[in-house]
Amino acid sequence: MRITVTVDGTSYTDDVEPRLLLVHYLRDRLGKVGTVVGCDTSNCGACTVHLNGRSVKSCSVLAVQADGAEVTTVEGLATDGALHPVQQAFHDNHALQCGYCTPGMIMSTLDLLSENPDPDDRQVRLGLEGNLCRCTGYQNIVAAAQDAARRLREADATAGGAR
Amino acid sequence: MTSTVDAGTTTPEPEIGKARSRKEDEHLLTGRTKWTDNLVLPGMVHLAILRSPLAHARITNIDVTEARKMPGVIAVYTGADLAEEQGSLPCAWQITPDMKAPPAPALAVDTVNFAGEAVAVVAARSAYEAHDALEGIDVDYDELPVVLDLAAAAREGSDLVHPDLGTNVSATWIFDSAEAGTGGNVEDAIRDAEVVVERTFRQQRLIPAFMEPRSTVVDPTGPQITMWSATQVPHVLKLMLAMSLGIPEHKLRVIAPDVGGGFGGKLQVTPEEVVTLLVARRLGKPAKYTETRSESMAAAHHGRDQIQKLTLAARRDGTVTGLKVELLADMGAYLRLVTSGVPILGAFMFNGIYKFGAYHFSCTNVFTNKVPTDAYRGAGRPEATFAIERIMDELAAELSMDPLELREKNWIRHEEFPFATIAGLTYDSGNYEAATARAKELFDYDALRREQAERRERNDPVQLGIGVSTFTEMCGLAPSRVLGSLAYGAGGWEHASIRMLPTGKVEVVTGASAHGQGHETAFSQIVADRLGIPFEDIEVLHGDTQTAPRGLDTYGSRSLAVGGIAIVAAAEKVVAKARPIAAHLLECAEEDLEFTGGRFQVAGTQKAVALTDVALAVFAAHNLPDGIEPNLDSEATYDPDNFSYPHGTHLCAVEVDTETGWVRIRKYVCVDDIGHVVNPLIVDGQVHGGLAQGIAQALYEEAVHDETGTLLSGSFAEYLLPSSADLPEFTTDRTETPATGNPLGVKGVGEAGTIASTPAVVNSVLDAVRHLGVRDIEMPCTPMRVWHAIESAQGGAR
Numbered sequence: 022m023r024i025t026v027t028v029d030g031t032s033y034t035d036d037v038e039p040r041l042l043l044v045h046y047l048r049d050r051l052g053k054v055g056t057v058v059g060c061d062t063s064n065c066g067a068c069t070v071h072l073n074g075r076s077v078k079s080c081s082v083l084a085v086q087a088d089g090a091e092v093t094t095v096e097g098l099a100t101d102g103a104l105h106p107v108q109q110a111f112h113d114n115h116a117l118q119c120g121y122c123t124p125g126m127i128m129s130t131l132d133l134l135s136e137n138p139d140p141d142d143r144q145v146r147l148g149l150e151g152n153l154c155r156c157t158g159y160q161n162i163v164a165a166a167q168d169a170a171r172r173l174r175e176a177d178a179t180a181g182g183a184r
Numbered sequence: 185m186t187s188t189v190d191a192g193t194t195t196p197e198p199e200i201g202k203a204r205s206r207k208e209d210e211h212l213l214t215g216r217t218k219w220t221d222n223l224v225l226p227g228m229v230h231l232a233i234l235r236s237p238l239a240h241a242r243i244t245n246i247d248v249t250e251a252r253k254m255p256g257v258i259a260v261y262t263g264a265d266l267a268e269e270q271g272s273l274p275c276a277w278q279i280t281p282d283m284k285a286p287p288a289p290a291l292a293v294d295t296v297n298f299a300g301e302a303v304a305v306v307a308a309r310s311a312y313e314a315h316d317a318l319e320g321i322d323v324d325y326d327e328l329p330v331v332l333d334l335a336a337a338a339r340e341g342s343d344l345v346h347p348d349l350g351t352n353v354s355a356t357w358i359f360d361s362a363e364a365g366t367g368g369n370v371e372d373a374i375r376d377a378e379v380v381v382e383r384t385f386r387q388q389r390l391i392p393a394f395m396e397p398r399s400t401v402v403d404p405t406g407p408q409i410t411m412w413s414a415t416q417v418p419h420v421l422k423l424m425l426a427m428s429l430g431i432p433e434h435k436l437r438v439i440a441p442d443v444g445g446g447f448g449g450k451l452q453v454t455p456e457e458v459v460t461l462l463v464a465r466r467l468g469k470p471a472k473y474t475e476t477r478s479e480s481m482a483a484a485h486h487g488r489d490q491i492q493k494l495t496l497a498a499r500r501d502g503t504v505t506g507l508k509v510e511l512l513a514d515m516g517a518y519l520r521l522v523t524s525g526v527p528i529l530g531a532f533m534f535n536g537i538y539k540f541g542a543y544h545f546s547c548t549n550v551f552t553n554k555v556p557t558d559a560y561r562g563a564g565r566p567e568a569t570f571a572i573e574r575i576m577d578e579l580a581a582e583l584s585m586d587p588l589e590l591r592e593k594n595w596i597r598h599e600e601f602p603f604a605t606i607a608g609l610t611y612d613s614g615n616y617e618a619a620t621a622r623a624k625e626l627f628d629y630d631a632l633r634r635e636q637a638e639r640r641e642r643n644d645p646v647q648l649g650i651g652v653s654t655f656t657e658m659c660g661l662a663p664s665r666v667l668g669s670l671a672y673g674a675g676g677w678e679h680a681s682i683r684m685l686p687t688g689k690v691e692v693v694t695g696a697s698a699h700g701q702g703h704e705t706a707f708s709q710i711v712a713d714r715l716g717i718p719f720e721d722i723e724v725l726h727g728d729t730q731t732a733p734r735g736l737d738t739y740g741s742r743s744l745a746v747g748g749i750a751i752v753a754a755a756e757k758v759v760a761k762a763r764p765i766a767a768h769l770l771e772c773a774e775e776d777l778e779f780t781g782g783r784f785q786v787a788g789t790q791k792a793v794a795l796t797d798v799a800l801a802v803f804a805a806h807n808l809p810d811g812i813e814p815n816l817d818s819e820a821t822y823d824p825d826n827f828s829y830p831h832g833t834h835l836c837a838v839e840v841d842t843e844t845g846w847v848r849i850r851k852y853v854c855v856d857d858i859g860h861v862v863n864p865l866i867v868d869g870q871v872h873g874g875l876a877q878g879i880a881q882a883l884y885e886e887a888v889h890d891e892t893g894t895l896l897s898g899s900f901a902e903y904l905l906p907s908s909a910d911l912p913e914f915t916t917d918r919t920e921t922p923a924t925g926n927p928l929g930v931k932g933v934g935e936a937g938t939i940a941s942t943p944a945v946v947n948s949v950l951d952a953v954r955h956l957g958v959r960d961i962e963m964p965c966t967p968m969r970v971w972h973a974i975e976s977a978q979g980g981a982r
Contacts, residue, residue, distance in 0.1 A: 038312070049311075054222035055215015057444075059395050060477035064900035067395060096215040108213040112205055115865045118873065119700030120212030121395040121444030127213070146908040153900065155395050155445050156700050158872030158937075159908040 024088040028053060029097030037084045043077075044068045046084035047094065055096040055124055059153070066152030069125035070094045076132035078125075078151075095124035098131075106172040107131055107165075116165035118156035126152045130166045138174055140167065196781055199709040199719055200928075203865040206705040207724075208698075211442075218441040220399035220414045225470035228401070229258050231460060232314035233473065234304040234321050235483060236296035239332070239553040239893025240345070241325035243294055243303070251306060251320030256313030259467060260321065262304045263291035266462050271428040273518070274453055276420075276673035277525035279549070283355040286346040286551075288518040290458035295328070297345060297517035298555045299893050300482030302455050307463050307471060330553050330893045334491055334514045338550045345517055345551040354515055354524060354549040359531050359607065361543040367606040368542035370497070373506025377497035381579050386962050387567050389489040389514065389887040391481055391897070392560050393905055394699075396444020398484060399474040400457045402464035408437045409465065413457055416446040417737040418697055420674070422729050424453045424521070425461065440727035443699035447877070448559030449484055450699065451739045452521050456483075481898045486887055487560020489514035490527060492571045494534075496578075497542075502585055502593045506542035509534050509571070513549050516556035522563075523556050524549055525672060529564030529658075532607045536572045537616050537656045537831060538594040543606040553893050559739060561877055562935045565657045566942060573653045573943035581954060587652045587947070588620065588629075595654065602924075609658065611829045612924045615857065616654060619919045623833040623855040626915055632837050632851070640955055645843050648850075649952025651836040653944035658827035659932035661740030666827075678742065679734035680750035681819035682711065682758050686803035688796030690715065690722045692754075695735015696747035697727045701934065702866040703743055707751055709862055710928070714755035715795060716782020734821070741830070741932030744862065749926045750822035757818030762798045768809040769793050769801060828923045828931035832856035836944040840952040845971030847883060847949055849912040856936050857919045860929040867933050871916050874937020880906050881938075882945035883964050904964075953977075 025034045028051060035050055047053040047070070058080055059067030068079040071093040098105035104112065107127050117123045126149065133140065133148035140148060145166045146159070154162060211217055248260040263270075273288040291302050304321050308314035329343035336342055337352040345352055361367035374380055401412040409431065415421050418438040426433035443450065456473050464471035475483070490513045497506040513527035531545045562569075576594075580587040596603045598615040605611060624630075629650070636648040661667075664675030679695040692711050696703055704724040712719045725731050738747075759779050766784035767774040770791055777784045785792035798816065801807065805814035837851040854871065861867050884904040888896045897903040922929030942963070949965045950958065957977035961969055 040312075045312075048222075053215075054219070055217060057217075057219060057221075057396070059397070060900045062477070062899045062901040064905075065395065065477070094215065095213075099214050104210070104213060111213055112209045115205060115869050117209060117212055118702070118869055119395065119443065119445040120209070120217070121219070123212050124215050142913065146911075150907045150909040153395065153905050153907060155393055155447070155877075155905065156873045157869060158874075158876035158914065159911055160872045160914055161869060163908060163913075 022085050024085055026087045026090060026092055028092045029094055039083065039085055041084045042080055043082040043084050043087050044079035047079060053094050053096060056094045057121060057124060059121065064153065066129060067122050067125040069128040069152065071128060071132065076129050095127055106176065107169040110165040110169035110172060114161045114165035114168055116157060116161040122152060122154040126154065126162060130169060133166065134170050134173055139170055196716065199712040200862050202709065202863065204705055204709060204719065204863055205865065206702050207708060208702065208704045219396060219444060220401055220412045220441055221474045223401045223412055223472065225401065225403055228470040228472055229307040229309065229467060230311040230314045231463060231471055231473040232306045232311065232318055233302045233456065233459065234318045235479065236292065236299055236301045236303050238296060238325055238327060239299045239330045240328040241296050242328060243292060243296065243323060244326050245324040246304060247322040248304065251317040254317040254320050256309035257306060257317045258309065259307045259463070260304060260317070261463060263289055263293035266291050267293050269429065269462060270458060273455060273458065274424045274428045274521060275519035275524060277522050278671050279357050279524045279528055280355045283524060284349045284351070285354065285519045286349060290455035298553050299895060300555055302459065302483070305459050305463060307467060332552055332554065332889060332893055334512050334550055334552060337552050338512055338548055345553055352551045354519065354551060356546060356548045357528050359545040361606050364608055366604070366608050367540065370506045370508045370542040370544040373497040373542040374495055374508065377505060378500045379498045379579070379582060381496045381575060381582055383494050383575050383578055383960065385492045385571050385574060387488040387490040387492060387570065388963050390487045390560055390881060390885055391887050391903055392447045392449025392487055393903065394445035394447055394449050397475045397477055397480045398450065398454065398456060400460040401470065401472045402461045403470040404464045404468060405470065408435050409461065410437045410439065411457065411461060412439045412441055414443050414450060415440050416443065416450040416697060416699055416739055418727055418729055419695060419735040419737050421453055421457065429458065438729045440697050446699045447561040448487065448563055448739060451559045452485055478899050481903060482895050483555060485520055485556050485558040486516065487557055488567060489557050490567055492567065494571055494575050496575050498579055500583065502583055502590045504538060504540050504594050507534060507540050509545045511547040513547055514554065514557055515549050515551050516554045517551060518556045520556045520558045523558045526557065526559055526564045528670065530568035532609050532658060533565045533568035534572050535605055535607050536569060537596060537654055539596055540606045554889060561874070561938045563740065565935065566878065566939045569655045569939045570943045573655065574946060577652065577947045577950065591652070591654050610826060611656065612826060613921050614656065614829060614831050615919060615921045616831060619831065619855045619857050620654060620833040622917060622919055623835050623853050626855070626917060627835040627851065627853040629835065646839050646841050647952040649838050649840060649948040649950065651944045651946065651948025651951055653834040653940045653947065655940040656829050656831035657935060657939050659741035659830055660745030660824055660828040661742045662827060663825060664823050674736065675823065676736065676746065677821050677823035678736055678747040678750045679819065679821045680747065680754045682754045682817065684758060684799040684816040686800050688721065688799060690717050692722060692724045692751060693732045694724060694726045694747050694751065695732055695737065696743040697735065697737045699738065701738065701743060702863065706744060706862045706866055707748065710748055710751055711755055714752060715758060741934040744930050745828045745926060745932040746822060746824055748928060748930060750820050752927055753820035753822055754818045757820060758816050761816050761818060762795055764809055764812060765798050765802060766793050769798070824925060826925045828859070828925060830856065830858045830931040830933065830936050832936060832940055834940040834944040836948040838945065838948040838952055840949060840970060842953065842956065842974055845967035845974065847965055847970060849945070852912055853915045854940065855917045855919060856933070857921050858933045858936065859923040859931040860920060861918065862930065868916055870933045871937045872914055874935060875914055875941045876906060876911055878938040878941030879911065879945055881963060882942045884910065886964050
């Protein structure tokens, strides 16, 4: 089947098998290897990307379902060499060790913060429940998510003030 | 081009101790990663492995005709096809001279011994096509009796995993303090005891569950065969592949690129690595194998799985007089790299932080039809620590003593270090009093005890329990001579080299192989201090046997306590080599030079030359002292004299709903003493992650098999890896008693959290329900088990 998908701002048109998973399309066809596969039961969330602005586990979406859609991966967040505020917060709070869950964790954090710009500890923990990390014990991820929330609120306030 | 400079008066702020955010983060945060599975090479084929659905069976026939005809398939191989060249997967630890070790083929040849064992491999144009073709392979099996129960397998007359061996017992290993001359006879201690507490604990089987599934790429087309693998141990892997496959060692190169966690689970020479290499070599093309998570759960080695019988002898005043430990350890179906040695590491830790008069340890290693066990975070030490910390609480209950008071009565006091233990180690330093006092204060111990009493008084359905764990561990694996005395197949040194580049930048090469620990950051901090070079100007290289040819890799909390010290030694050599050149440039005597802040300065003057300028002068080599080698690069190999001994006090408060069995961690405080700290940010991260894994053993995780040997907890849908919602916020703090055995005073922190937390949590659950008559709950303490324990203690009367 022929699909057209916009990934991190670039439009791609490809013939794909109907069974091809979105994550494999991203990794094997487009070379978007920043998004990774951690399990085969959609439990771990390592493959999380945004599909039309909402987080999805890309191992549970077929490439053909993304036809006509916009996909954002962790590779599309940094702009002009500057880390996205969520990426920066993960760095500053030591919210990653091996880094394998990090792409999915960052994309899920972004989605969580778009729904709740000021989550408390419990809300972050419940919001990120679908992303597993084996290294950090989550404490610094929770701190990073709240730090990122602060940064994004401040950026919004600045932008709002300018308008 | 080199000139002497007036020394400034500013000394840079020390890097060691700074909470530096990590150098390794940026590429991980932005997805510019080098995971093995990302790699694509020209002409590369993709592999898929057919695995046995049965735990024990004879292979009577394999028909691959259909598979060979399927689209995209390039080749299909069975164990019989590779039998001549695959050798036996290595076990590096012959714990006794008569240890039984069955041949361990990478692809099963005539029998399969666990469900998930590799039986055949397909090479195809794409991974999808390779997996499709597995459907076209037809295997006929004759089922054999399945041996699963550890205790039953150890008994005479059991069905056998390997009938050729005539027994399921691989080896029995014994330590006895009377024999070793470290203490008395434990049977005398038990006979003379005023109190004897006997308990049997079960260490359930766990799955390491690193987040990155294992993956291997092999390129056979160059002068060397190059293997990329998601491994903790590229150096060990290279050596073992050479030895077990007969490939000349200089024809192999192993690269561990970005590696997504290990926890001991990637401390292995795997069947999949061997198969990928053999297929690539046969086809003359690069080959890639990446496992699915379900394959990883079924076929990557598991951890723990022991039955621990302890007998503790004591006086009524709480003085412990002896400890007897009888272990059964489940090897699974084969001995992998260090399968046999993991329980033996525990032999030195059952005495914990205590002074016992007598100690006897025996361990029987037993085969079953399950995937082999091997290293998992802590490897032998969490098992030992759990058992002793659990039974100390049982003794405290028996004597109606506060568990902390009982520990204090028995522990080594800080003025008694160095202390020769009953298990034959010498603990160099420690201060259990200080760590415990700090933990009690942060925990508000007395207030929580009061609340506990109140809840009991009013028969609250939600009871409060307080659990204690005062632990130590042996880290910095390991003194080579000690490993030799335990018949381990290699040493425990680590190697480092430092390259001084002409522009003043520095490359540091380490034999440690990071997979999330933060070596690049921590090692840069050490070199920055030792050479006075800016943190940003240092690059740490690792994980490739071509750039880092010597090394023994990363496990056993050894990277800093062994690898870090090798780096210090290499840095000292750089300074020593630079000194005569600096003296020549400054026209002074060597002994007049002081090296501080990256500069050689003539004592009592402002005349100085920077080490970076010496490096440039050495590169030019125009003006060097006669006969001197124009090279500052230095290397060092460090072999520790002793282990290091981190310790700490962990306190856990849980609420247990006695009506549902639900356990909620209300407060977790740990005070760890890991000696000097290079980077507190990294240390806290290691502790948090370690706590999560230890708590997971206490409450959540277990590898469960059905009666046929099929793994029921075979994916993340069934194996309960805790999520953010399952874990509490931890309070971490430190006391700092430097290690005396190394110049940095560091001890290691990779395993502390995992070792200490499991008994703290289980002790707290027991403490919450002990007044209801509950004496033990098997791990993981699930709501069902807790509820059942309460029900059966109450005689079903409620």
